[in-house]
Amino acid sequence: MKSVFFEGHGGLDVLKSADMPEPRPQEGEVRVRVKSCALNHLDIWVREGLPGNPKIPMPHIGGCDISGTIEAVGPGIKDPSLKIGAPVLVAAGVSCGECEFCQSHRDPLCKKFNILGFQRQGGLAEKVCVPERNIIPLSTSSRYPLSDWAAFPLVFTTAWSMLMEKVKLQADETVLVQAAGSGIGSAAIQVAKAVGAKVITTVGEDWKIAEARKLGADEVINYKKEDFEKSVKDLTGGRGVDVTFEHIGPEVFVQSLRCLAPGGRLVTCGSTSGLDVTFNLRALFSKNITVFGNYMGSIKGLKKAVQWAEERKLKPLVGKTFPLDQTREAQRCMISRDFFGKIVVTVS
Numbered sequence: 626m627k628s629v630f631f632e633g634h635g636g637l638d639v640l641k642s643a644d645m646p647e648p649r650p651q652e653g654e655v656r657v658r659v660k661s662c663a664l665n666h667l668d669i670w671v672r673e674g675l676p677g678n679p680k681i682p683m684p685h686i687g688g689c690d691i692s693g694t695i696e697a698v699g700p701g702i703k704d705p706s707l708k709i710g711a712p713v714l715v716a717a718g719v720s721c722g723e724c725e726f727c728q729s730h731r732d733p734l735c736k737k738f739n740i741l742g743f744q745r746q747g748g749l750a751e752k753v754c755v756p757e758r759n760i761i762p763l764s765t766s767s768r769y770p771l772s773d774w775a776a777f778p779l780v781f782t783t784a785w786s787m788l789m790e791k792v793k794l795q796a797d798e799t800v801l802v803q804a805a806g807s808g809i810g811s812a813a814i815q816v817a818k819a820v821g822a823k824v825i826t827t828v829g830e831d832w833k834i835a836e837a838r839k840l841g842a843d844e845v846i847n848y849k850k851e852d853f854e855k856s857v858k859d860l861t862g863g864r865g866v867d868v869t870f871e872h873i874g875p876e877v878f879v880q881s882l883r884c885l886a887p888g889g890r891l892v893t894c895g896s897t898s899g900l901d902v903t904f905n906l907r908a909l910f911s912k913n914i915t916v917f918g919n920y921m922g923s924i925k926g927l928k929k930a931v932q933w934a935e936e937r938k939l940k941p942l943v944g945k946t947f948p949l950d951q952t953r954e955a956q957r958c959m960i961s962r963d964f965f966g967k968i969v970v971t972v973s
């Protein structure tokens with residue numbers, strides 16, 4: 626099968642496009658014929674090598690955001706509705722489904738939790754095998770093309786967990802979403818607007834302002850031209866926002882905290898600008914601020930988000946597409962930030 630893989634960590638040049646042996650579905654697994662696979666920063670970090678050298682299979686096929694059709698089922702599949710040819714989405718996080726965390730829909734806390742395209746082979750190939758539990762059936766009359774759906778799973782799993790399950794965003798609240806043009810930012814804006822909240826967001830290029838507004842953002846700040854903390858205060862009459870949705874890290878973290886109104890909540894799911902921040906604790910406790918950490922989300926949450934998408938409240942947002950053999954260019958584009966939404970690699 627056609628695939629993109631690497632045999633050792635490194636820069637973009639370690640990515641190879643060549644045939645790999647077809648995977649065979651094991652007990653409880655389904656083989657998916659990949660339609661599309663969206664990229665995430667995770668793909669770049671896994672290729673470059675992560676601190677602590679987590680074990681990843683080599684040669685390694687990256688990519689965790691997958692849409693496609695069921696192509697084969699392994700032994701022991703429980704759901705008889707999983708038919709060959711059915712359109713599906715794949716949930717990126719694999720967990721045991723049985724422990725206390727899985728049972729309470731906190732999948733990423735499972736001891737066996739791992740991610741497609743990271744600790745196991747991913748979707749930048751014509752075929753991928755995944756556990757039955759990770760298969761999310763799509764309606765055959767879905768309003769979105771199957772290729773677009775690849776832009777959905779990871780960012781909406783995460784945005785759903787952050788806004789709906791952690792901070793429990795309310796319709797009468799205002800949320801600051803960092804980086805509207807990123808995959809996760811564009812998902813967060815949609816979830817927040819579907820809830821009915823007011824959204825203030827940031828962009829680094831003027832052309833992204835109109836795109837953010839199209840998604841429903843009420844106010845858009847170009848952080849390269851304005852001090853976003855001052856703009857947030859101005860836009861909220863000096864009060865600040867109820868919730869900050871953060872995923873950038875040191876570049877904006879302290880200012881993001883300062884944008885909060887008393888009693889506000891900040892939720893973060895990652896950091897693309899480093900890992901260490903220093904902030905004043907008095908500002909945290911005296912204003913009754915809550916900070917939530919969030920790592921991905923549950924399959925249950927993803928299923929609810931898919932339902933909202935089928936009801937037209939959310940949509941997979943494809944920023945740019947590349948064919949499989951141009952995955953290197955696709956990753957280069959991701960690093961450049963010169964896109965709005967998700968970068969999707971079309972496989973078949």
Ligand SMILES: [Zn+2]
Nearest residue numbers: 721724727735
């Ligand atoms: Zn578990």
